[in-house]
Amino acid sequence: MNKDFHQFILPQSCFLCGDSSTQTLCTACLADLPYYNSTASCIRCAKTLEAEGVCFQCQTEPPPYTQTQAVFSYTYPVEQLIIAAKFDSNLPVLNLLGKLMAQHLTIEPRPDILIPVPLHSKRLRQRGYNQSLELAKRITKQTGIPLDYKACKRIKNTRPQTSLSAEKRKSNLVGAFSVLRRPKQWQYIVLIDDVMTTGTTVTELAKVWIEAGVQRVDVWCCARR
Numbered sequence: 001m002n003k004d005f006h007q008f009i010l011p012q013s014c015f016l017c018g019d020s021s022t023q024t025l026c027t028a029c030l031a032d033l034p035y036y037n038s039t040a041s042c043i044r045c046a047k048t049l050e051a052e053g054v055c056f057q058c059q060t061e062p063p064p065y066t067q068t069q070a071v072f073s074y075t076y077p078v079e080q081l082i083i084a085a086k087f088d089s090n091l092p093v094l095n096l097l098g099k100l101m102a103q104h105l106t107i108e109p110r111p112d113i114l115i116p117v118p119l120h121s122k123r124l125r126q127r128g129y130n131q132s133l134e135l136a137k138r139i140t141k142q143t144g145i146p147l148d149y150k151a152c153k154r155i156k157n158t159r160p161q162t163s164l165s166a167e168k169r170k171s172n173l174v175g176a177f178s179v180l181r182r183p184k185q186w187q188y189i190v191l192i193d194d195v196m197t198t199g200t201t202v203t204e205l206a207k208v209w210i211e212a213g214v215q216r217v218d219v220w221c222c223a224r225r
Helices: 003-009 027-031 056-060 078-087 091-104 121-127 131-143 166-172 200-211
Strands: 068-073 113-116 152-154 177-179 188-196 216-224
Touching: 068 091, 078 091, 078 131, 078 188, 078 216, 091 131, 091 216, 113 131, 131 188, 152 200, 177 200, 188 200, 200 216
Parallel strands: 068 216, 113 188, 188 216
Antiparallel strands: 152 177
């Protein structure tokens, strides 16, 4: 095997600590990742709570999605991993995160389809890939749940949510998504996202799917702030 190719497919050092490793992260760094299921959270939006249940916000203003699963807490080093995967074109890190999601998500009940949160075409051209789609691909590969990234699209090139206040995030995404097709057999769908903060993005996307006739929408995200 060509030496350069061997080094490409088998990393020689851990992305986080730099120790020798044939994987993207060494065994020690993998063991130290902050898994979100170690803390109590809201069943609906995955917001951290003192005891598992439904948070006050979801009781008073129930979101259009039924349940949220977050695999990691958006703290170090997961924050660093997601930034590298999202903005530094580090696909090995992104592939690893998707693989870990598939291993730690509760799959039952089994959804009919996975829908990655779409990027606007302009941002997709700039980045070169949709991180949510790449995560969904790994989940599909390991679970067999089909995915469809062409059934809906982002029709507004909105400002990045991270730069906005919670109130402005809501208005920023109104009318941002459109469902292009919804087969009748799709009654339960899961939205795949990389990071969930206020939940505004998945709320707006879930709304258009409910309006399209889907009975249940859940959210699976890589990390929860």
